[in-house]
Amino acid sequence: MTNKKLLGAAAALCGLIMISATPASADLLDDIMQAKKIRISTDVAIPPSGMMDSSMKPTGSDVEVAQLLAKDWGLELEFIQTTGATRIPNVLTGKADIIISTLSVTAERAKVIDFTKRYATLQSDVGCLKSLNVKDWPDLKDKTIGVSRGTTQDTTLSNMKDKDLKIARYDDDATEVTAAVSGQVDCVGTSATIINQIGVKNPARIFESKIPLATFDLAIGLKKGEQRLMDKLNAWITENVKNGKLNAIYKKFHGVDLPADMRS
Amino acid sequence: MSLQLDFPAVLERWPHFLAGAALTLELAAFSTVCGAVLGTLAAVGRGAHNSLIAGACKIYVEAIRNTPLLVQIFLVYFGLASLGLKFSAFTVAVAALTINVGAYTAEIMRAGFEAIPRGQIEAAEGLALSRLQIYWHIILLPAIERVYPALTSQFVLLMLASSVCSQISAEELTAVANYIQSDTYRAFETYIIVAVLYIILSLVMRAGFWGLGLVLFPRRRRLGTPL
Numbered sequence: 055m056t057n058k059k060l061l062g063a064a065a066a067l068c069g070l071i072m073i074s075a076t077p078a079s080a081d082l083l084d085d086i087m088q089a090k091k092i093r094i095s096t097d098v099a100i101p102p103s104g105m106m107d108s109s110m111k112p113t114g115s116d117v118e119v120a121q122l123l124a125k126d127w128g129l130e131l132e133f134i135q136t137t138g139a140t141r142i143p144n145v146l147t148g149k150a151d152i153i154i155s156t157l158s159v160t161a162e163r164a165k166v167i168d169f170t171k172r173y174a175t176l177q178s179d180v181g182c183l184k185s186l187n188v189k190d191w192p193d194l195k196d197k198t199i200g201v202s203r204g205t206t207q208d209t210t211l212s213n214m215k216d217k218d219l220k221i222a223r224y225d226d227d228a229t230e231v232t233a234a235v236s237g238q239v240d241c242v243g244t245s246a247t248i249i250n251q252i253g254v255k256n257p258a259r260i261f262e263s264k265i266p267l268a269t270f271d272l273a274i275g276l277k278k279g280e281q282r283l284m285d286k287l288n289a290w291i292t293e294n295v296k297n298g299k300l301n302a303i304y305k306k307f308h309g310v311d312l313p314a315d316m317r318s
Numbered sequence: 319m320s321l322q323l324d325f326p327a328v329l330e331r332w333p334h335f336l337a338g339a340a341l342t343l344e345l346a347a348f349s350t351v352c353g354a355v356l357g358t359l360a361a362v363g364r365g366a367h368n369s370l371i372a373g374a375c376k377i378y379v380e381a382i383r384n385t386p387l388l389v390q391i392f393l394v395y396f397g398l399a400s401l402g403l404k405f406s407a408f409t410v411a412v413a414a415l416t417i418n419v420g421a422y423t424a425e426i427m428r429a430g431f432e433a434i435p436r437g438q439i440e441a442a443e444g445l446a447l448s449r450l451q452i453y454w455h456i457i458l459l460p461a462i463e464r465v466y467p468a469l470t471s472q473f474v475l476l477m478l479a480s481s482v483c484s485q486i487s488a489e490e491l492t493a494v495a496n497y498i499q500s501d502t503y504r505a506f507e508t509y510i511i512v513a514v515l516y517i518i519l520s521l522v523m524r525a526g527f528w529g530l531g532l533v534l535f536p537r538r539r540r541l542g543t544p545l
Contacts, residue, residue: 139500146503166503203484203493204500222407222487223497229485232392236399 082276083283086151091130094120095141095150098133100202100227101251102307103156115307119173120154122299123290137226139204142167145277152287156245158206158270168278170287172271173295174304175313178207179263181249182241188264191217198222200230200239207243210267235259243267247308328507331498338494339515345408345490346477346523349415353476354469356416357423358458364428375424382421388482390414395486411483411490419476426468430461463535463545470527474520491515 086092096116098104104114112133124131134150141157144150145167156176159169180199182188188197195218201208203223211221222239224230227248233239235256242249246263253260274287294300301312311317363375382390391414398405405413434457442456462469484493495512499505532539 139496140505142503143499143505147505162501163503200487203496208497209501223489223493224487225485225496232396233399233487236396237402237404238395238399 081282082151082280083286086129086283090128091132092124092127092152093132093134093150094124095134095136095144095153095155096120097136097138097141097155097226099137100156100248102247115174115303116154116156118303118306119300122294122303123154123287126290126294138202139225142275145275148277151276152283153275156272157275159273160206160209160270162209163275166278167275168280168284169273169275170284171291172273172316173291173300174272175316176270176272177246178210178244178267178270179246179249180211180241180243180265180267181246181252181261181263184253184260184262186240186264188241190265191219194219194241194265196220197241198239200224200233200242202227202230202244205244206270207267211243231255234261323507324504325507325511328498328502328504328511331502334494334498335491335511335515338489338491339519341408341489342477342480342491342516343519343522345411345415345480345483345488346473346519348412349419349476349480350473352412352416353419353423353473356420358427360420360424361427361431364424365431379421379424382418383425387414387418387479388485390418391482391486407483407486407488410486411480411488415476415480415483418479419472422472423469426465426472427461429468430465431457433464434461459535460545463538466527466531466535467544470524473527474523477519477523478516491519 096104096112098106098112098114098117100114102114103116104112105117107113117133120131120133134144136144136150136153136155138155141153141155142163145153153167154173157163157169158176159172163169180188180194182194182197186193186197188194191214198220199211200222201211201224203225208221208223211219221243222233224233227244230239230242230244231248231252234242234252237259241264242252242261249261249263253262274291276283276287291300295312295317298317301317304310304312360375360378363371364379366372366375391411394414394417395407395410398410438460439452439456442452447456480490481492483490484496487493491512495508499508502508535545537545
C-alpha cells in the first residue's frame with residue numbers, strides 16, 4: 055500500500071467517524087428513541103390541564119395528551135414538573151425534551167423555541183366576582199387583578215399601560231386561584247376554565263368571565279432546530295385530531311369540544 | 319454544549335432590578351426592627367415568673383421554629399383574607415417575616431440572657447440600682463452585645479429568606495427576577511445578576527450592623543474586642 059492510498063484510507067475513516075458521530079448528538083428524536091423515554095415538561099398545578107388526583111398521581115388534559123403520545127410512540131414517560139415560568143427554560147437547558155403544558159403560541163416565544171401545530175386552544179378572560187359590575191376596562195380601575203407570573207395573561211395585561219391596571223402576580227395558577235377563593239383579589243386574568251373553577255372551590259365566591267382577553271392556540275414546544283421531532287409530532291397531532299382522541303381528552307376535562315374550525 | 323450569555327439583554331431592565339432590590343431591603347428593614355422588638359419581648363417573657371406568659375412565649379417560639387416560612391406566609395396571607403381582613407402583600411410579608419424572625423431572635427436573646435453571670439446582677443442590686451436600670455444596663459445591653467454576631471446573621475438570613483414573598487405577589491427581587499426571566503427567557507443571566515444583587519444587599523446589611531454595633535456598644539468601640 056502506497057503512502058497516498060494509506061492517507062486516503064485514513065481520510066475516509068475520519069470522514070466515516072465524523073458522519074456517524076454527528077447525528078447522535080444533534081438529533082433529539084434519535085436520542086429519545088434510543089433512551090426509550092420521553093421527558094415532558096408539564097405543570098401539574100393548573101387544573102384541569104394538569105393536577106394531582108386523590109392518589110397523588112398526575113392527571114388532567116395535558117397529562118393525558120402526554121400519556122397518549124408516549125403510548126403511541128412506545129416510550130416510557132417522565133414528567134418534568136414545572137411552573138408556568140420555568141416551562142421554556144426546561145427545554146432550553148435540556149432538562150426536558152418537549153413542553154405539553156397549556157403553552158400558548160406567541161411571537162416572543164417563537165423567537166426562542168419552536169412550536170408544533172396546535173393540539174388545543176385556550177380562551178383567556180378577565181374574570182371577576184359575579185356580583186361585581188364590570189363591563190369594560192374602566193370598571194377595573196380600582197380592582198386588583200391576580201395573574202400567574204410570566205403567563206401570556208400577565209404579559210398582555212402588563213402591556214396595557216394606558217389602562218392603569220393593578221396587577222398582583224403569583225408564582226403559579228394554584229396560588230392565584232387561592233388568592234381569588236380566599237378574597238385577596240376579586241378579579242383574575244386567566245383561562246376561562248380556571249375562572250369557572252373558582253366558584254366550584256368556594257360557592258360563596260363565584261367568578262365569571264367579564265372581559266375577553268384573547269384566544270390562544272396551544273401547541274407542543276420544543277428546542278429550536280429539531281425538524282425531525284417536529285415533523286413526527288405534527289403528524290401525531292394531525293392523526294389524533296382526526297380520530298377524535300385529542301377532542302375526547304379536551305372535552306373530558308374542560309367540558310366543551312375543541313373549536314369547530316380545528317376539528318374539521 | 320455551547321452556552322451563550324447575553325447580559326445586556328437582561329441588564330437593560332435595570333430599573334426593575336433596582337425596584338426589586340429596594341423592596342427586598344425595605345422588607346428586611348421593617349421586619350428586622352419589628353422582629354428584634356418582638357423577639358426580645360418573647361425572650362423576656364419566656365423567663366417570666368408568670369407561667370402563663372412563659373408558656374405562651376414558649377409555644378410561639380417552638381411553633382414558628384418548627385414550621386416553614388412559606389407555610390407561615392400563606393397562613394397569614396390567605397388566612398386573614400378568609401376572615402375578611404384584606405391587607406396588601408407588603409403588609410402581610412412584613413408581618414409574616416416579623417413573626418418568623420421574632421421567634422429565632424427570642425432564642426438567640428435567651429442565650430444572651432443566660433450568659434449574664436448571676437454575680438453581675440447581684441452586684442447591681444448591691445449598688446441599689448432600680449429593677450429597670452438593672453434590666454437595661456446589666457442584663458439587656460450586655461446580652462445583646464454578646465449575641466450581636468448571631469443576631470446579625472439571623473437578620474441577613476431573613477433578608478435572603480424574604481425571596482419567598484414573591485409567592486404572595488410582593489414584587490421583591492426574586493419576583494422581579496422570575497418576571498424578567500419569563501419575559502426574556504434568559505434565566506441564567508437573570509439569576510446571576512440577582513445573586514450578585516443579593517450579595518451586595520447582604521454586604522450592605524452587614525456593614526450597617528457593624529456601624530450600629532459601634533454606636534450601641536461603647537465598650538467595643540474603645541477596646542475593639544468581643545465581650
